[in-house]
Amino acid sequence: MVxxxxxxxxxxxxxxxxxxxxxxxxxxxxxxxxxxxxRLFDELLRIESNHPELVTQDSPTQRVxxxxxxxxxxxxxxxxxxxxxxxxSISELQSWLQRNQDFLDTxxxxxxxEPKIDGVAVSLVYNDGRLVRGATRGDxxxxxxxxxxxxxxxxxxLRLRGEKIPSLVEIRGEVYIPLDEFNNYxxxxxxxxxxxxxxxxNGAAGSLRQIDPNVSASRPLTMFCYSLGDASEEFIPxxxxxxxxxxxxxxCRTNPLVQVVKGLDACKxxxxxxxxxxxxxxxxxxxxxxKVNDLSFQRNLGNMSRRPRWAIAFKYPPxxxxxxxxxxxxxxxxxxxxxxxxxxxxxxxxxVTVSNATxxxxxxxxxxxxxxxxxxxxxxxxxxIPQVVRVxxxxxxxxxxxxxxxxxxxxxxxxxxxxALRCPNGLSCPAxxxxxxxxxxxxxxxxxxxxxxxxxxxxxxxxxxxxPADLFRLTVEELSEFExxxxxxxxxxxxxxxxxxxxxxxxxxxxxxxxxxxxxxxQTLATRFQTLPVLIEAxxxxxxxxxxxxxxxxxxxxxxxxxxxxxxxxxxxxxQGVQWTVEEVLEVRPCEGETWVLTGTxxxxxxxxxxxxxxxxxxxxxxxxxxxxxxxxxxxxxxxxLAKAIELEVPVLNEEEFLAFVNEHxxxxxx
Numbered sequence: 001m002v003x004x005x006x007x008x009x010x011x012x013x014x015x016x017x018x019x020x021x022x023x024x025x026x027x028x029x030x031x032x033x034x035x036x037x038x039r040l041f042d043e044l045l046r047i048e049s050n051h052p053e054l055v056t057q058d059s060p061t062q063r064v065x066x067x068x069x070x071x072x073x074x075x076x077x078x079x080x081x082x083x084x085x086x087x088x089s090i091s092e093l094q095s096w097l098q099r100n101q102d103f104l105d106t107x108x109x110x111x112x113x114e115p116k117i118d119g120v121a122v123s124l125v126y127n128d129g130r131l132v133r134g135a136t137r138g139d140x141x142x143x144x145x146x147x148x149x150x151x152x153x154x155x156x157x158l159r160l161r162g163e164k165i166p167s168l169v170e171i172r173g174e175v176y177i178p179l180d181e182f183n184n185y186x187x188x189x190x191x192x193x194x195x196x197x198x199x200x201x202n203g204a205a206g207s208l209r210q211i212d213p214n215v216s217a218s219r220p221l222t223m224f225c226y227s228l229g230d231a232s233e234e235f236i237p238x239x240x241x242x243x244x245x246x247x248x249x250x251x252c253r254t255n256p257l258v259q260v261v262k263g264l265d266a267c268k269x270x271x272x273x274x275x276x277x278x279x280x281x282x283x284x285x286x287x288x289x290x291k292v293n294d295l296s297f298q299r300n301l302g303n304m305s306r307r308p309r310w311a312i313a314f315k316y317p318p319x320x321x322x323x324x325x326x327x328x329x330x331x332x333x334x335x336x337x338x339x340x341x342x343x344x345x346x347x348x349x350x351x352v353t354v355s356n357a358t359x360x361x362x363x364x365x366x367x368x369x370x371x372x373x374x375x376x377x378x379x380x381x382x383x384x385i386p387q388v389v390r391v392x393x394x395x396x397x398x399x400x401x402x403x404x405x406x407x408x409x410x411x412x413x414x415x416x417x418x419x420a421l422r423c424p425n426g427l428s429c430p431a432x433x434x435x436x437x438x439x440x441x442x443x444x445x446x447x448x449x450x451x452x453x454x455x456x457x458x459x460x461x462x463x464x465x466x467x468p469a470d471l472f473r474l475t476v477e478e479l480s481e482f483e484x485x486x487x488x489x490x491x492x493x494x495x496x497x498x499x500x501x502x503x504x505x506x507x508x509x510x511x512x513x514x515x516x517x518x519x520x521x522x523q524t525l526a527t528r529f530q531t532l533p534v535l536i537e538a539x540x541x542x543x544x545x546x547x548x549x550x551x552x553x554x555x556x557x558x559x560x561x562x563x564x565x566x567x568x569x570x571x572x573x574x575x576q577g578v579q580w581t582v583e584e585v586l587e588v589r590p591c592e593g594e595t596w597v598l599t600g601t602x603x604x605x606x607x608x609x610x611x612x613x614x615x616x617x618x619x620x621x622x623x624x625x626x627x628x629x630x631x632x633x634x635x636x637x638x639x640x641x642l643a644k645a646i647e648l649e650v651p652v653l654n655e656e657e658f659l660a661f662v663n664e665h666x667x668x669x670x671x
Contacts, residue, residue: 589618
């Protein structure tokens with residue numbers, strides 16, 4: 001006998017899920033996070049599994065996706081586009097495998113594993129090698145005809161190439177937006193005053209369902225193809241992997257991280273490997289898909305009502321969650337910018353308890369419509385600090401921007417050309433001083449080990465360090481006085497500080513914390529000016545003549561050295577013994593205009609040293625591989641960036657080849 005409460009909960013869940021399906025799939029205006037939706041759906045599945053007599057044909061569990069939009073012509077799929085069974089543990093994978101082996105009465109040896117791209121499932125139909133239809137999954141049986149929009153995606157071939165192309169073939173895959181492209185698009189949208197995309201997945205869905213194909217063409221969409229949906233009889237591959245290889249040979253884009261593995265242990269190894277790599281992947285994933293490789297096994301296993309038996313998704317902990325905004329604090333950064341930080345009701349995201357999220361600036365608060373007490377969705381990707389994605393329900397209390405610096409009470413300013421509020425107190429502001437000291441000691445600057453955040457805060461609060469040059473006056477006795485810092489630790493820190501005196505001019509410039517001067521610009525300045533006195537006297541006109549130094553950055557550099565305090569600290573550092581070898585100016589910079597990428601571990605030198613050499617040779621060093629990348633240097637344990645380079649046919653140098661290249665163009669004395 002089913003209780004009245006269970007029946008009521010079942011009806012409530014169905015109504016809620018149908019409401020959210022309509023908001024997400026039809027209106028493109030989701031109200032809850034993906035993780036919260038999954039919790040509702042999983043609860044409904046559990047109730048129906050325990051009480052199969054309550055399952056009805058109109059239950060959300062009996063269809064795959066959302067209702068097709070009336071704005072597009074409906075398309076019936078030759079074979080249903082089903083969603084996947086989900087698992088979150090190895091024991092659930094083991095149960096899935098055992099059920100399949102019992103069903104077939106044989107052992108399953110091989111599986112195809114691939115990252116589960118967080119995008120939109122799309123079907124491509126080719127007739128005699130020509131693209132004749134693109135469609136969304138829709139409800140699994142009937143989707144939306146989006147052919148005109150799919151044709152604007154450059155990674156989708158309009159005509160298949162190669163040999164043995166079936167007269168009719170349906171290729172399925174995932175349309176998504178790469179993370180870099182997503183961030184660039186949103187930054188430009190905000191500058192224009194347009195509405196930014198909520199997240200890459202929602203942005204891809206909305207972009208594919210535009211009435212005007214020109215709008216779709218303006219969005220940074222791309223696609224990975226991952227399976228055959230249907231094919232004419234002359235094409236009969238024996239395995240899923242063979243089908244993927246055929247799809248690739250016909251000119252379709254496939255994921256280079258797809259692997260054929262043997263056994264459940266190998267599947268677990270792949271899951272763990274992709275989990276470690278996912279923070280570096282150029283696209284968002286929410287797990288791994290595991291498929292039985294043998295296509296005859298797939299056919300015999302068949303499908304259940306809404307999912308295939310032969311495939312399963314292993315889901316990583318969700319990266320989105322719903323919580324409440326309890327308040328907003330303002331933190332002061334190294335350059336004086338006040339950054340609002342959301343104080344949240346603690347919530348689990350990606351297996352981590354999150355209580356803070358970044359809000360970037362005041363305009364972001366206004367754009368989101370944030371008020372204290374709001375119900376919000378936060379997002380956490382990898383180890384990056386979470387950010388507020390959208391507001392679900394607005395609170396009642398307005399957010400009041402501070403009129404004075406929270407660290408030193410100096411009245412804040414907002415320059416005409418800036419969005420940010422700023423404390424103008426410089427190193428006299430304890431918060432800015434602490435951030436400046438941490439930057440000065442960082443690996444890309446003077447590289448002083450042992451100076452953690454807590455110790456820096458103690459040194460500043462005690463008045464021992466009032467500018468970076470004061471670090472070189474610290475003694476073992478002074479440091480030993482601080483809590484939990486014995487004589488040995490104090491000695492190691494002092495030695496590290498003294499050893500940092502021998503550096504490069506580029507690192508010295510970077511360590512000063514000049515607004516807008518990163519590693520690349522610091523190397524440009526070091527190559528051009530060689531010594532501190534010459535740099536201090538550089539005019540705005542001379543600075544703007546340099547590559548990548550525009551009028552604003554030139555003014556920032558000039559303003560920094562026009563400040564008596566900054567100039568005094570820079571000079572004091574050299575008087576304390578900070579020094580560098582004046583490098584020979586290269587008459588020819590062989591990497592001028594090229595973009596290089598470093599990946600993996602180099603045994604002969606730290607990656608920062610390799611980067612410095614490339615910068616000196618004129619190269620730009622990027623963090624991700626694209627079609628604009630000139631070369632990739634691959635050290636030990638190179639991962640997704642190497643795979644991307646191979647896919648795009650970007651030249652790859654191993655460490656030995658890289659050393660030979662730089663040694664050919666840099667003399668020993670200038671290294």
